[in-house]
Amino acid sequence: MTLWLKILTSRSSFAMLVFIAIASVIANTGWRVVMNNFAVDTVGMTGADVGVLQSVREIPGLLSFTVLFLLFIASEQRVAVSSVATLGLGVAVTGYLPSIYGFYFSTTIMSIGFHYLEAVNKSLSTQLLATENFSESMGKIRSAASFFSMVTFLCIMVASYLFDVSDKAIFFTCGAICFWLAVYLVTFKNTHTKVKQHTKLIVRREYTTYYILTFLSGARRQIFVAFAGLLMVTKFHYTIAMMATLFMVSSLAATLALPYVGRFIDRVGERQALIIEYAALVLVFLSYAFVDDHYAAAGLYVIDSIIFSFAIALNTYFKKTIREDEVASTASLSFTINHIAAVFLPFLLGIIWMSGYQWVFVSGAVIALISLLVSLTMGTQLHQRINGFDKLQKQ
Structure with missing residues (x-):
């Protein structure tokens, strides 16, 4: 203190x-x-x-x-x-x-x-x-x-x-x-x-991996924000008091976990941290789809909140990847990309929910799996080709 x-x-x-x-x-x-x-x-x-x-x-x-x-x-x-x-x-x-x-x-x-x-x-x-x-x-x-x-x-x-x-x-x-x-x-x-920032919109092929992961991150966020709590209310009949308690517990867990998660990312690197995050998300979303015990569902909600902490790794990747004079431009663009999913995804998943809530969380698992596959390419020749690094290095 x-x-x-x-x-x-x-x-x-x-x-x-x-x-x-x-x-x-x-x-x-x-x-x-x-x-x-x-x-x-x-x-x-x-x-x-x-x-x-x-x-x-x-x-x-x-x-x-x-x-x-x-x-x-x-x-x-x-x-x-x-x-x-x-x-x-x-x-x-x-x-x-x-x-x-x-x-x-x-x-x-x-x-x-x-x-x-x-x-x-x-x-x-x-x-x-x-x-x-x-x-x-x-x-x-x-x-x-x-x-x-x-x-x-x-x-x-x-x-x-x-x-x-x-x-x-x-x-x-x-x-x-x-x-x-x-x-x-x-x-x-x-x-x-330290560096004067560009004040024009810049889009570069070499940032493709970051753009993709940012978009998928926005999609994953919408599923948790819009549908995880809805599952607790509709399937497990959580009251306002129960949801308030769940919110408090998840916030406390995130408060305690975040400093340790940050140090962990600095130690193992952003690639490894992102792989862990997305692999865990696949399991969490699939568990949401088939869980039948409300205590287990509440546990998943808390774990999901903690996994949110690993989003710091994507910010670390951003810091190490973006050119110093393009940070402001790319940050503003990435926030726009992150919100593309926020406009159309809740509506589409709401329709899917009507056919069975399980499919919403299976969709979340698929999004997490795609994120995992993208993160696995980081630091590889495939990653360099996707981002145009080969062309950049020849210049």
Whole structure:
């Protein structure tokens, strides 16, 4: 605890990245926990309206590459801080716009802030954190974020059940904290990256493997976010209290695991870590498809949350692969690629779910298997040919 206090009061680049992660997770957790109740009970939205809302929320993710235009007029750090403020503002005003179009509007604002932040923050992390312990540093940042997500969730539960605090107050409080942290981040010294970044969109064949794994990662994320919890409710009849407990346990597990996962990736390398991640995902998704015991299903949910930690390995691969002056451009493009699946996959898998939920998770296992096969080629001649390295080396 003393070490963390020293880090957070140091105003270092690492402290800035930690505060950005904390601000983002507080706002997002507050929005995610109460949005369904607000949509149904306050706004009176139907299932179709909520579906439109989720699509509206994902559209800025597809447009993440447009953040490059902002880099013409401001540094990445300033864009990141402005995005934190936009995210907080969007969440804070949600409760004051209790109509369908008002909810669409506030969701668009918070989503622009969130997706621009994620694109720029990935670039900043890649440039500011040292290569030799990059995964460990990312593990610590994500562990801090996971911890504050858990704390936020606990506070919302206490405020709702013991003090009957309104959705409006929860939205405002979480958004205001995020906005206040953005104001605090303005006081940090502007950190200049070592290499001037391109502000145009760049697509290179040599990054093909990263593009593929990024797209597949987005598809895998959607299956977990949209359907793992749905399985717990529909098949095992989990109540709100049971889902809340499961969320808490999985968040705690991720908080404890992330620093160790980061060090493990630094030790064994990103290729080996990705192979382990995807192989484990194949088993987890197949187990989801055929599990009949709710304790076993809950265990799979927690394991799935921990496996999410290994996504740090893909960020490490990104850092070691991308040219130093193309980090910002490629980071923004990769976030767009990652969100392509978020637009169409839930709809398609929702149709598949109607024919049998098992096929959704079998589809997830297939996606994980493809990811595994791609990761196995990393560092081989096949990997070089796919990415055009042979041609690059001849230049």
